[in-house]
Amino acid sequence: MQRNGIALTARRGRAGALLVALCLIGVGVAAATAAPHTEPTATAATRAEPTPASATPRASAAAAADSSAALPAGRGQDALAALAALRVHDSPSTSGYQRDLFGYRAVDLDRNGCDTRNDILRRDLHDVMVKPGTHDCVVLSGTLADPYSGTTIAFTRGTSTSNDVQIDHVVALADAWASGAAAWDPTTRFRLGNDPLNLLAVSGPLNTQKSDGNAAQWLPPNAAYRCAYVARQVGVKYTYGLTVTTAERTAMAGVLAGCPHQPLPAGSTLPVPTAG
Numbered sequence: 001m002q003r004n005g006i007a008l009t010a011r012r013g014r015a016g017a018l019l020v021a022l023c024l025i026g027v028g029v030a031a032a033t034a035a036p037h038t039e040p041t042a043t044a045a046t047r048a049e050p051t052p053a054s055a056t057p058r059a060s061a062a063a064a065a066d067s068s069a070a071l072p073a074g075r076g077q078d079a080l081a082a083l084a085a086l087r088v089h090d091s092p093s094t095s096g097y098q099r100d101l102f103g104y105r106a107v108d109l110d111r112n113g114c115d116t117r118n119d120i121l122r123r124d125l126h127d128v129m130v131k132p133g134t135h136d137c138v139v140l141s142g143t144l145a146d147p148y149s150g151t152t153i154a155f156t157r158g159t160s161t162s163n164d165v166q167i168d169h170v171v172a173l174a175d176a177w178a179s180g181a182a183a184w185d186p187t188t189r190f191r192l193g194n195d196p197l198n199l200l201a202v203s204g205p206l207n208t209q210k211s212d213g214n215a216a217q218w219l220p221p222n223a224a225y226r227c228a229y230v231a232r233q234v235g236v237k238y239t240y241g242l243t244v245t246t247a248e249r250t251a252m253a254g255v256l257a258g259c260p261h262q263p264l265p266a267g268s269t270l271p272v273p274t275a276g
Contacts, residue, residue, distance in 0.1 A: 079231035079262045081271045082238040083252055089243035092178035094212075101186070102173045102193030109194050113137065116194045120167050124201035125155060147229070148206040150222035166204040169193070170229070171236040174212035179242040197267035198236045216247040219255070227259035235268030 100106075105115045112119070114137035122128055125142030144153040144165050155165045169176075173193060181189055192198060210218045220229050230252050237244060244252070256262060264270065 077263060077270060078260070079227075079234045079264050080253075080256045080260050082264055082268070083234050083249065083256065085271055086234070086237055086249065087243045088246055088249060089179065090245050092175075092243070092245065093182075094174050094178045096182060097174050097177040099173055101177075101189055102181075103186075103190035104169075104173070104193040107190050107194055109191065116199070117167050120196065120199045120201050121155070121165070123196065125165075131157075144201055144203075146203045146206075146222075147200065147225045148202045148210075148220040148222055150224065151203075153203060163204045165201055166207040168200050168202045168207045168210065170198050170200055170232045171242065172210070172212040172214070175214050176236075176240070176242060179237070179244065180240070181242070192236075192240055195236075195267075197232070197239065197265065200232075214245070214248045214251075215255070216245065216251040219251075226255050227262045228265075230255045231262045232265050235264040238264075238271065239267075239269040 105117055108115065110119070113135055118137050118139050121139040121142065122130070122136075125139065125144050128142040129140045130136050131138040131140050138157070139155070140157045142155045144155055146153050146165075148168075153165055155161075173181075176192060181192060184192075206221070215230055215233055219226050234252060234256075236242070
């Protein structure tokens with residue numbers, strides 16, 4: 001019992017030290033720039049969730065070594081450790097951004113003959129009904145346990161109803177552009193634009209409300225989902241080597257302070273733990 005208590009105290013100490021480090025990093029970056037910025041349960045779908053293909057800028061051990069903070073010893077699986085490795089850039093620009101440059105729904109990454117929106121609807125909705133003659137692709141109806149509102153939404157395909165459920169890019173495409181994707185080749189941008197890691201079926205009105213906001217500008221009204229939401233944003237940014245602003249990083253650290261061992265979502269590149 002004494003040994004277990006010591007281990008628990010050590011784990012809590014590491015989590016607390018990491019949070020302090022994040023705060024100090026944020027203060028340091030802000031000072032430098034001042035002188036001159038619950039995961040939805042995968043439902044029984046007709047097909048398995050596509051596995052994201054590896055992308056050119058996806059994080060590697062070398063990229064982690066170049067990040068703005070060293071990973072703490074013994075950590076490497078959770079969102080807080082990955083957040084510590086994200087580089088800070090406080091002068092993001094959306095100049096030249098066009099949504100079409102990410103090819104959302106224009107490519108079929110898993111080559112299953114179905115567009116990205118319907119892939120995600122089948123993954124995230126319950127009680128899915130598909131249109132006959134579409135090779136189990138086009139979703140006609142289903143039920144969404146919306147992670148952003150915490151409510152249940154009945155989805156029916158149609159001109160006036162389809163937008164009740166939208167597919168959100170958790171790291172907004174404009175934010176991705178401003179935090180590194182502007183320099184990517186088209187293939188890599190298409191990959192991010194259709195990567196299931198960065199996509200969730202959510203309430204249409206809340207997706208519209210979020211717009212291009214990052215974690216410092218918008219969080220889901222459903223407070224119970226914020227840890228998973230921020231962990232997914234961190235997972236996407238770490239996996240693709242995207243940057244964060246000081247304000248964004250501070251907001252992310254604030255959310256993760258309440259869940260210091262929140263895991264990264266499946267499909268993320270995991271930080272490489274340092275030797276303890």
